[in-house]
Amino acid sequence: MGCCLRAAPSSSFLLTCVKGPANSKSSSYSRRWYNPVRRKSSLLIPDTDRQWVTADNNRTHLLSEERFTVVSYNILGDRNAFKHWDLYRNVPSIYLKWDYRKRVICEELIGLNPDIICLQEVDKYFDVLNIMEKAGYLGSYKRRTGDYADGCAMFWKADKFQLIEGESIEFKQYGLRDNVAQVSVFEMRKAKSRRILVGNIHVLYNPRRGDVKLGQIRFLLSRASILSKKWGNTPVVLAGDYNSTPQSAIYTFFSSSELNIMLHDRGDLSGQKNCRPTQALGIRREQGSLFVWMDRFLHSSWTNEEIKSATGGTDSRVIRNPLKLRSSYAMVKGSAETRSSNGEPLATSYHSKFLGTVDYLWFSDGIVPTKVMDTLPINVLKKIGGLPCQKFGSDHLPLVSEFAFIQGSKDENETSNFLIS
Template identity: 45%
Template sequence: MAYNTSRARLSPPARPAAPRPRKRGRSPSAAVWCASSDYVAPFEPRGRWQNPAWHGRAPQARVPSRQWIVADEASTSGGDACTIMSYNILADTHAGNHPELYLHVPWDAMRWDSRRRLILREIRQWDSDLVCLQEVDKLRGIAEDMQKRGYKCSFKRRTWDAEDGCATFWKSGRLRLLEEDCIEFSEFNLWNNVAQILVFELSGSQKFVLGNIHVLFSPKRGDIKLGQIRMLLEKANALAEKWDGIPIVLAGDFNCTPDSALYKFLSTMKLDISLHDRRQLSGGLDNSEFGLYELSRWSAAEVRNATGYSNVMVARHPLKLSSSYAILKGNSSNRGDHGEPLATSFHKKFLGTVDYLWYTRGLECSRVLDTLPLGALRRTRGLPTREMGSDHLPIVAEFVFAERTQDDSQQEDESEEEDESDEEDESEQDYDSAQKATTSKHIYFSDSDD
């Protein structure tokens, strides 16, 4: 059929349909929408995940740089130095299972590829000889990067169906691994946590034991938490004695605050558990007001978990430990009464200190990387951020090997005699510690409860 071009040109163009009059009021499509925990945020072409619950809010505040706190020259020797980092990097599985802890964190800051980049940048920045990581569930990406930078790795996964574990990295050019051991606490009915214990030789001369642990969180199971710590100290001491009494460094997330009975156990070598409620040994990691009630009775099984014996109420360990951060006093804006940082971890339901670097005689702490003031942390409204890849801050200390003298041996003997003569005073101090635990102001909710 032929097309009539003249007729087509003379035909008037079709008029568009008149728009319908818009009703005043609120359209259903304009309703305020709130994100749910099942929501998967869309991916923008620019490559950022958008959290509708975050849209329109002020961005997280930037944090100040961290400073080194250096010991007086008189308190350190000129021996070989070794820097050690402890860092809970927040397992990706834990972050995904507990979004309620990170409501104020932008979704792009919670993505693992972004957090991994920041975690590795943090590790590279401080260039530690040893790096002890906790909550490692995506080891390959971290291990590949660390290997390129001259580190070797040892990894121990938690037992049962857990996906994360502890990983220790060391510079192969400076350190040589002499012996490696680990503790699977499930073998002793102490939950599914693990600990690494390794013997290193530094620069072909100095030897030391390194422990890396992530203690169970659950505040209600203070018996298990105490048992895990006690067993780590006993195993580390046995390995040190095997290598002729070499010094020890213990790193990790101990899941207890400086006001806790567990901290007192670490620093004083013993704890009378009959003076404490097992739900309060962590020192304020729970928001329950257990102090309003009488002390709970310890069952025989709980006593055995805590002390190693079902009929012994005093837990003991053989190590004289010092805390690296408590030894080197920092700024009052970020240190507490015990000299420890006011905070090494921050999310929606906790702001406080649970990470430590402990050490024994034979070592001196020459410097520590100070933490951040509480005000700076609070302004972020919660970790991680676009600058920090975890809800924990890495802590770093440098240790110097001290020459052992005859005077040191005499001081140790005198100290042991003093410890034996202070049994009664220790019981009174334990009672005071129990009272402080009931008034702790820390609040915590974590991903590892039972």
């Protein structure tokens, strides 16, 4: 038989007493404090489990057994998390502290068990390296130039891949700001005929400087193409935070391999202006004004200096991609709750001023994605209220894709034929 003692109506707690069994020789009571407020909040926690989505293709017999998994993840630099505190007003302070985020990020990475990891916005490299080395990874790092503390880092499984060539790119040397990139060629230890070139970049954020963004991407593509040819047309995977949306001209450049810059507003090449949470969540529409239209007009024209930044010269107005690239997520069909009409995730990054996709895993001929880790539905992100959170240590979500080599692939159209079938 039990009894229940209720606190005064003004109290938010209940004290429950449970008496022992009737046949017990001695009566015993156990007390448990019950907080209905805590229970209510726990019921509101959304499901943040991410699911693998497998590619739908009936020609899997053409794929090699050698496969590898790549992660691209902007982990939010420790300095940036507090320098731009206004972006994380909805985030409890504990989830912004580096000690907490470091543990969550590294546990997630190790749990994903990828073969190659590309990180952006890393300003505590040795903190991450110390943990990843114990998990069997080797690493390399390139810090941004200037006064910036963060950079790009790459990790790979020491027992599966060996680094045979690597280089870092400082865009400052070419008049393209302080951003950096990494390009590495890996060889599989158990199948030395299998090589892969991996690029890692964090493109300039500034939405108005589309010319610089294009210049940085153009240079990365050029170096990746040159190194790929040097190593026998090695397949390419380009990871990173490109600070450009799937609806942007920059995305079109990747997917179509060519872009006439004069057909686009250089101040809106990245599409970032249309990804404020209020717009994406449909809370309200931002009203246009004379000042907004004047700003667009002033930034739509191109100077010779900007043309040179974008194309590499003042005589050309068309920029070309030397690599034939596709996005791994766009090639693996996902749910309408997580994907846009072109197949890309609806959101890979979320804070108080941005909700959208800027992260990608691009791949070239010779390999195909066999599965990807799907992102989170918009309604789940809305319930979370912003990133980082308890489960995710950054304001970005990691992109994860498994790739397979196409057996005997020497024809540059082989990947296209495989994906179309």
